[in-house]
Amino acid sequence: MLFPRVAVATLAIAVASVSLQVQAREITLGHVGGPDSLFTDSANYFAELVNERLPEPYEVVSFGSSQLGTDSELLQRLRLGTVDLALPSTIMSSVADEFGLFELPYLIQDREHMKRVEEEVFWPHLAPLAEQNGYRVLAVWENGFRHITNNQRAINTPEDLRGIKLRVPQGVWRVRMFEEYGAEPSPMSLSEVFMALQTGVMDGQENPLAQIAGQRFQEVQDYLSLTGHVYTPAYLTAGRRFNNLPEEIQEIIIDAAQETQAYVYEHAAQLDQDLISVIEAAGTEVNEVETSVFIEASTPIYEAFANEVPGSQELIDQVLALGNDS
Secondary structure (H helix, E strand, O other): OOOOHHHHHHHHHHHHHHHHHHHHOEEEEEOOOOOOOHHHHHHHHHHHHHHOOOOOOOEEEEEOOOOOOOHHHHHHHHHHOOOOEEOOOHHHHHOOHHHHHHHOOOOOOOHHHHHHHHHHHHHHHHHHHHHHOOOEEEEEEEEEEEEEEEOOOOOOOHHHHOOOEEEEOOOHHHHHHHHHHOOEEEEOOHHHHHHHHHHOOOOEEEEEHHHHHHOOHHHOOOEEEEOOOOEEEEEEEEOHHHHHOOHHHHHHHHHHHHHHHHHHHHHHHHHHHHHHHHHHHOOOEEEEOOHHHHHHHOHHHHHHHHHHOOOHHHHHHHHHHHHOOO
């Protein structure tokens, strides 16, 4: 049977329309983590969990390794509505100064401490600031406790960092912290770091073990110093397009995002135990440090943050007090 041209054209338009509708219901999640990183494991766990609950044709699809952009690009795309979800970390201090709280060295003691901080500091004080700037944080996950790798020498004290060209993420307080320690810090997108270390553009970098191993930095770094200098959360964050989803779909996503946190913390703690041997096996020398020396050298950073970010001293005091709870 031969169809009239008009009917064929109408059918083609209808098929195209259905295709666009299906595509519009793909909920994109972008992040910068490599294939074996905590970010990827967390995003994949969340996607599997939420997709079991979402009705067709809604589906969360995760894109790692900066496929949808760097952290700064992802934040912009959240606001533009070209990406649904992202997993920023340190860069959130560029959204609101108060997020720099999580760049202060040795502020967070452990994950139990972070859970109390999330409940009593993050949700009441920081999440609303993100929302005022066009971002809705759905859940707090983890980037992790950060350590230093480099190709010059083992880092035992801040003095050992003097003159080392160190890649840091986009966060003004991370730069100032390492300047105070004597390093030469430079912000750089994570996707560019491996090549910068391999070619000597940078001597070193600082990241959680899951990011170090996930990005294979041990292949181009001679030393890993277990400084644990900063604990960085990661924030599952939505932009303007999320608000266009039906309310029941939003609720399913939020519930799954918050349920994912338990997996993230448990998996991250296991990675902290397992990955040191992986990094050592690549030939990287690993050393412990005396953290009290770094803590003492960090006093000017706390003072500067309290002086320059209004209301931050109260937040610092609250976080420290929560660390004393048991």
